[in-house]
Amino acid sequence: MAxxxxxxxxxxxxxxxxxLGTLQVLPAQDNTRYLLDQAxxxxxxxxxxxxxxxxxxxxxxxxxxxxxxxxxxxxxxxxNRLPEARKILLFLSExxxxxxxxxxxxLARVAHASHQFRQAIDYYKEFLRLxxxxxxxxxxxxxxxxxxALGMQLLLEPESAxxxxxxxxxxxxxxxFAPIPSPNYADRLYFSAIRPGNVGGARxxxxxxxxxxxxxxxxxxxxxxxxxxWSGVAPLSYLLNSPLHExxxxxxxxxxxxxxxxxxxxxxxxxLVDTFRTSLARQYYTPVxxxxxxxxxxxxxxxxxxxxxxxxxxxxxxxxxxGLDLYVSQYR
Numbered sequence: 001m002a003x004x005x006x007x008x009x010x011x012x013x014x015x016x017x018x019x020l021g022t023l024q025v026l027p028a029q030d031n032t033r034y035l036l037d038q039a040x041x042x043x044x045x046x047x048x049x050x051x052x053x054x055x056x057x058x059x060x061x062x063x064x065x066x067x068x069x070x071x072x073x074x075x076x077x078x079x080n081r082l083p084e085a086r087k088i089l090l091f092l093s094e095x096x097x098x099x100x101x102x103x104x105x106x107l108a109r110v111a112h113a114s115h116q117f118r119q120a121i122d123y124y125k126e127f128l129r130l131x132x133x134x135x136x137x138x139x140x141x142x143x144x145x146x147x148x149a150l151g152m153q154l155l156l157e158p159e160s161a162x163x164x165x166x167x168x169x170x171x172x173x174x175x176x177f178a179p180i181p182s183p184n185y186a187d188r189l190y191f192s193a194i195r196p197g198n199v200g201g202a203r204x205x206x207x208x209x210x211x212x213x214x215x216x217x218x219x220x221x222x223x224x225x226x227x228x229x230w231s232g233v234a235p236l237s238y239l240l241n242s243p244l245h246e247x248x249x250x251x252x253x254x255x256x257x258x259x260x261x262x263x264x265x266x267x268x269x270x271x272l273v274d275t276f277r278t279s280l281a282r283q284y285y286t287p288v289x290x291x292x293x294x295x296x297x298x299x300x301x302x303x304x305x306x307x308x309x310x311x312x313x314x315x316x317x318x319x320x321x322x323g324l325d326l327y328v329s330q331y332r
Contacts, residue, residue: 032058036068038212045213048075049173066092070099070106077106077113079173086110093126101130105137108144117148117155124148169231170223174216178247183255187225190236190258192218192247198235200243207264218245220260240274240287250305259290259305269296271303293329 039054052075055068062068069088076085089110092103108123124141131138170176174195182188194216196202202214219241224232235241240260247261249271256275263269271294272287294300294313301324304312309331314324 032061039071041213043071043075045215047213048078051075052079066095066097066099070102073103074106077110080113082110082114101127101132101135104130105141108141112144112148115151115155117151121145121148166230169229170233178249180248180250183251183253185224189223189230190220190248191223192220194218199238199241203243217243218247218266220246220248245269249303252305253308259303260287261296261303263296267299267301271296292331293327 035054036058039051039058042048042051042054052072055072055075059065059068059072070092073085073088073092076082076088086107089103089107092099093107104123104127108120108127111117111120111123124145128138128141165171170189170191172193172195174193176191176193176195178192180190182190196216198216198219200217201209202211202216204210204214208214220236221233222236223230223234226232236246240246242262244262244264245266247266249259249261251258258274258276260272260274261269262272271290271292273290274287292311294303294311294315295317296303298317300313300315300317302312302314306312311329311331313327313329315327316324
């Protein structure tokens with residue numbers, strides 16, 4: 001048997017090792033590319049917590065990718081993790097990179113959200129200095145500078161009210177909104193929320209199930225005070241919450257009727273009335289349409305009921321001044 005010469009044998013082993021190494025690197029590259037693509041899709045869908053996880057894993061291997069560092073910082077800002085976002089953005093603002101103007105913009109947003117209005121103005125102005133003349137944020141930033149100036153004035157005035165977060169018994173990283181105090185129970189609160197677990201699951205804009213990139217629809221919830229803290233959050237009946245958006249609007253003065261919105265979007269649907277029947281009676285009953293002047297199916301929104309006789313709402317209906325206008329209607 002003829003054995004290969006030592007040099008030839010060594011070259012063969014080296015080529016084999018390189019080939020095997022390539023087989024290992026290619027799947028790793030594919031996994032990294034998939035991880036990053038998925039994080040980008042989650043980011044565009046507004047799933048910032050999940051996107052941040054993907055960006056963070058990617059940055060463990062490529063910490064010098066400034067564009068992804070910016071995306072991670074934006075996720076932190078959207079999740080209200082402001083000190084962490086600020087640390088990354090300050091670093092990016094000092095680099096000679098394409099993302100520098102965006103870093104200044106979000107530095108300003110972080111300072112603005114922290115009520116550091118003087119600092120926010122400086123950051124906004126630095127963004128305007130660096131950003132292209134046709135940058136879509138420019139006009140909005142000029143308005144934000146005016147708001148910061150007003151904020152500085154308000155900070156000099158004595159506080160007329162105390163603003164307090166209701167705490168983690170009610171609030172989550174998702175959206176809680178439209179709070180309504182119960183007219184009958186001082187320790188009870190109703191609100192709406194868009195969060196995991198809502199009826200219908202996560203779906204696309206085309207109403208197709210998508211647990212990864214889909215979004216949840218709003219459901220209505222109740223909460224009560226226990227030992228001085230808001231807790232006991234529970235969804236309203238499955239006969240009220242549906243796979244569509246449901247948003248609590250108001251109660252009648254005596255608390256016997258709940259007015260709520262239901263629609264495929266938050267800006268187009270119907271206003272319904274529920275009369276708090278028993279669970280057994282609800283099986284044979286569906287909420288009735290509210291008979292009033294507002295037309296939510298045509299985009300009327302933000303309905304506010306007062307004393308059972310006055311209705312305030314916003315509308316883009318013809319005859320207005322442009323955009324959303326405010327309307328009032330009184331029952332006679």
